[in-house]
Each structure stands twice: as structure tokens, then as C-alpha cells.
Amino acid sequence: MAYRASENRYQSMQYRRCGLSGVMLPAISLGLWQNFGEVDTPANCRDIVTTAFDNGITHFDLANNYGPPPGAAELTFGRILNDDLLPYRDELIISTKAGYKMWEGPYGDWGSKKYLMASLNQSLKRMGLEYVDIFYHHRPDPNTPLEETMSALDLAVRQGKALYAGISNYGPNEAKAAIQMLKQMGTPCLIHQPKYSMFVRDVEHGLLDELENAGVGCIAFSTLAQGLLTNKYLDGIPADSRAGRSLPNGAITSDKIDAATVDKVRELNEVAISRNQTLAQMALAWILKDSRITSVILGASRPEQVTDAIACLRNSDFDHDQLQRIESILAD
Numbered sequence: 335m336a337y338r339a340s341e342n343r344y345q346s347m348q349y350r351r352c353g354l355s356g357v358m359l360p361a362i363s364l365g366l367w368q369n370f371g372e373v374d375t376p377a378n379c380r381d382i383v384t385t386a387f388d389n390g391i392t393h394f395d396l397a398n399n400y401g402p403p404p405g406a407a408e409l410t411f412g413r414i415l416n417d418d419l420l421p422y423r424d425e426l427i428i429s430t431k432a433g434y435k436m437w438e439g440p441y442g443d444w445g446s447k448k449y450l451m452a453s454l455n456q457s458l459k460r461m462g463l464e465y466v467d468i469f470y471h472h473r474p475d476p477n478t479p480l481e482e483t484m485s486a487l488d489l490a491v492r493q494g495k496a497l498y499a500g501i502s503n504y505g506p507n508e509a510k511a512a513i514q515m516l517k518q519m520g521t522p523c524l525i526h527q528p529k530y531s532m533f534v535r536d537v538e539h540g541l542l543d544e545l546e547n548a549g550v551g552c553i554a555f556s557t558l559a560q561g562l563l564t565n566k567y568l569d570g571i572p573a574d575s576r577a578g579r580s581l582p583n584g585a586i587t588s589d590k591i592d593a594a595t596v597d598k599v600r601e602l603n604e605v606a607i608s609r610n611q612t613l614a615q616m617a618l619a620w621i622l623k624d625s626r627i628t629s630v631i632l633g634a635s636r637p638e639q640v641t642d643a644i645a646c647l648r649n650s651d652f653d654h655d656q657l658q659r660i661e662s663i664l665a666d
């Protein structure tokens with residue numbers, strides 16, 4: 335049946351300004367790294383995306399290598415876009431990235447202008463788009479001059495193949511240099527995409543301050559630590575969970591779910607229960623309490639996870655005791 339978006343889609347989502355730009359992003363965005371590959375059920379992929387949009391999630395985050403196999407998530411998203419979301423294209427912020435290995439030979443990886451431009455052209459083709467809203471360099475390249483990589487982002491924007499430029503996984507000093515270069519080129523950096531969760535807090539040591547000073551937005555990924563910061567692993571590893579499925583390319587594996595970690599998660603879960611929310615909701619709210627965070631990118635394997643996550647916005651304040659309790663659990 336033809337999809338019609340919910341008329342209530344803008345009623346409960348919060349939108350936050352991305353740095354000092356004109357762009358507002360939903361507090362929760364949807365990422366398609368996992369669960370949108372060839373092995374995943376197309377109807378479920380469609381349900382996740384349309385549930386997200388029906389609830390005000392206007393931002394969908396992709397990359398050239400998301401799948402499996404690499405490229406498959408862009409193809410899946412392109413089909414959903416073409417079948418269901420095309421009438422709403424102007425209500426969407428769609429991002430993609432290049433920076434990890436995509437094809438054989440010297441031009442299919444890292445940060446050369448040759449690779450970035452070829453990859454962006456391929457991404458546009460896979461998704462059936464004329465332009466993406468944000469094009470990211472996915473990770474710093476130690477062997478390519480930063481100026482060349484930034485000039486590729488600048489070129490993509492000048493050619494109209496991307497509206498905005500972004501960087502991901504850059505440390506504070508690398509980010510500062512990239513942001514300055516892009517500014518000089520006349521294509522300001524819109525956004526940085528780092529990993530940030532209760533368990534991975536490097537961004538608190540310099541990067542968030544740097545981005546705030548530069549007026550650049552910040553969108554955090556793996557804020558649920560790939561599902562670890564939910565209640566799903568408290569009683570073992572479900573076969574249909576990410577860790578239970580033994581997925582390739584950086585997906586969480588069962589050896590990361592050790593007894594000490596599960597004990598911590600159990601204690602965090604008790605704090606969440608005392609706040610009348612799920613641990614997933616508390617973990618997202620905990621990231622969003624920092625006004626320097628523009629958005630968190632949620633990964634989801636089913637539509638109910640999207641609606642569960644969004645409900646975090648109804649209970650996002652923490653009192654002093656709750657914050658102290660969380661800090662002491664994380665410090666143990």
C-alpha cells in the first residue's frame with residue numbers, strides 16, 4: 335500500500351540547531367550502518383524508516399560501506415526513498431560518507447580527492463539522488479594532505495552534489511585544522527560525527543569544546559554502545575541480537591559482553607527503572623543533556639526500538655543524585 339506520512343509527525347520530536355548553521359536536526363536521527371543489508375528483510379527495513387519519519391526523525395545517516403555487503407544499505411534506502419519517501423524529499427536530511435575501503439586498488443579507500451568524488455558519485459547512484467544533504471569524510475587519513483581531503487568536500491558542495499560538509503572520527507586537533515581549512519575555502523564544516531556513549535567518553539576531553547567554539551554541530555554515534563546500554567543482554571545473548579548474529583565489520587561481538595560489563599549495565603538499568611524509563615531511553619537522554627550535542631544517531635533492528643528510543647524525550651532531565659549515581663557506576 336502507498337505510504338502516507340503521519341500528519342502528527344512534527345508534534346513530539348525536538349529539533350536542535352546544528353552549530354551556528356541554519357540547519358535544525360532532530361534530537362534523534364536514524365543510522366543505517368547495520369540492519370539494512372542484503373541479509374535483512376526489506377519490509378522490516380521499510381517499517382523502521384517509515385516509523386522513524388512518522389515520529390519526526392527527518393535525518394537518515396548512511397555511508398558508502400554500510401551493508402553488508404558495502405553499498406547495500408544505500409541501495410535499500412534508495413528503494414525506500416523511491417517507493418515511499420520521494421514526496422517528502424525536501425523534509426529529509428540524508429547523509430553519506432566515504433573514508434573506509436570500498437573497492438580494490440589505490441583509489442578505493444582513505445581520503446584522496448579521487449576516491450571521495452568517485453565514491454560520492456556511486457552513493458548518489460545507489461540512492462537515486464541528485465544530491466545528499468551532508469557528505470562526510472569518514473575518518474582521518476594520515477597519508478593524504480588534509481587540504482586535499484577538505485578540498486574534495488568543498489568541491490562536492492560547489493558541484494551541488496552535497497549541500498553541507500562534515501567530518502567523522504577526527505580528534506580535537508585534526509578537527510580544528512579541518513574546520514579552519516573548510517572555513518577558508520568558503521564551505522564551513524556543518525557537523526562532526528564522533529562515537530559517544532556512557533562507556534566511550536573521549537569527546538568530553540576537548541572535542542566538544544572545540545566544536546562549540548567553532549560553531550560546528552555534533553552528532554553522536556553508538557550512543558547505546560551497539561545495544562549494550564539496553565536491557566537486552568542482562569540474561570544472556572539473544573540469538574537475534576547484534577552480538578548474537580556474529581556480524582562483520584566492527585559490529586559488537588559476544589566476547590564484549592563479559593560479566594563485569596553486564597553487572598554495570600544491571601546497575602544502570604536500576605537507575606533507569608527508578609526514573610520510570612528503559613535503559614535505552616536513559617542512555618540517550620544522558621547524551622542529549624549536553625546542549626553541545628545536536629543529535630544522537632540511533633541504530634535499530636525493529637520499529638519498536640525507534641518508538642521506545644524517542645520516548646526518552648519525555649523524561650530527559652537528571653537530578654544531581656542520579657548523575658552522581660551514574661558516575662559512580664561508570665567509575666567502578
Ligand SMILES: NC(=O)c1ccc[n+]([C@@H]2O[C@H](COP(=O)([O-])OP(=O)(O)OC[C@H]3O[C@@H](n4cnc5c(N)ncnc54)[C@H](OP(=O)(O)O)[C@@H]3O)[C@@H](O)[C@H]2O)c1
Pocket residue numbers: 364365366367368369395396472502503527554555556557558559560561562564565566574575576577614615631632633634635636638639640642643
Ligand atoms: N561515523 C562512524 O564511524 C560511525 C560508526 C558507527 C555507527 N555510525 C552511525 O551511527 C548509527 C548508530 O550506530 P549503532 O548501530 O552502533 O548504534 P546504537 O544505537 O548504539 O546501537 C543500535 C542497536 O541497539 C539496539 N537497540 C536500539 N534501540 C533499542 C531499544 N530501544 N531497546 C533495545 N535495544 C535497542 C539494537 O540492537 P539489536 O540489533 O541487537 O536489536 C540496535 O541495532 C549507525 O547506523 C551509523 O549511522 C557511524
